[in-house]
Amino acid sequence: MTRLRKWITTIGFLPLLLASVAIVGIVLADLSYTGHVAGNGLWGGFVGLFIRSILGVSSWFSSSYGLGIIVFTILVRFVILPLMVYQIDSMKKMQSVQGEIKALQDQYPGRDTESRQLLAAAQQALYKERGISPFASMLPLLVQMPVLIALYQGIHNSPVLRSGEFLWLNLGKQDPYFILPILAALFTFGSSWLSTQANPQQNAMTKVMPFIFPFVILLTALAVPAAVSLYWVVGNLFQMIQTFFLQNPFKLKQEREAALRLEKEKARKIKKAQRSKKRSR
Known part of the structure; x- marks a missing residue:
């Protein structure tokens, strides 16, 4: 319950x-x-x-x-x-614990069985402490x-x-003007790009994926009936809007920058207090 x-x-x-x-x-x-x-x-x-x-x-x-x-x-x-x-x-x-995971990976490089076991145990302890299920x-x-x-x-x-017929489309045939395949690809790129930008930890693969998925969708949509392309356009547009509201990368970036400024300000105050303490001695 x-x-x-x-x-x-x-x-x-x-x-x-x-x-x-x-x-x-x-x-x-x-x-x-x-x-x-x-x-x-x-x-x-x-x-x-x-x-x-x-x-x-x-x-x-x-x-x-x-x-x-x-x-x-x-x-x-x-x-x-x-x-x-x-x-x-x-x-x-x-994503919020990726920095700590990276620190654990540096501490336990995993070059041998014991190191890998220690890394796994440390990661599980961190997930449990933060209430995170890695498979959720x-x-x-x-x-x-x-x-x-x-x-x-x-x-x-x-x-x-x-x-059926819908607008300029015969739903059983391909879009003659390629409008639906292009829209499906553009909306796929939009949702993939927004999702990628929301992730502060990016590598070469995550950076290239927003360009691969739209290309695959475009080629596939060119070969399927317009009814399927219409489904992809609507679904991918919904996905893009959903991603913007749930993973707004611009808002998340501002929050990360604010947290970083707060952390720097905190570190600055600690250093200032330490210097003042040394002078008082």
């Missing part, structure tokens, strides 16, 4: 409220669709639920499958928002991935969804 209360406190009221409303919306959308969607097995039934819900949402907008994909994608993103908040909070806690940030990712994969497969494998 204490752990659940702590989990709720970490996430906050608004993300949980939005997730609850989104779940109700998905259930209502599924119930409002009266047609039949085939699905074999547990996974097939899960994907079928998503297809029925998208079609149900589409029926709210005069069977506009494009709007159905957009609204349902946002609903799903709201459902997994609490997981993302928890994941980002865990990542922030891990992985759990939300493992939970949300099946949801996102089911959403992708539902859109990709449904002939009905890919039979």
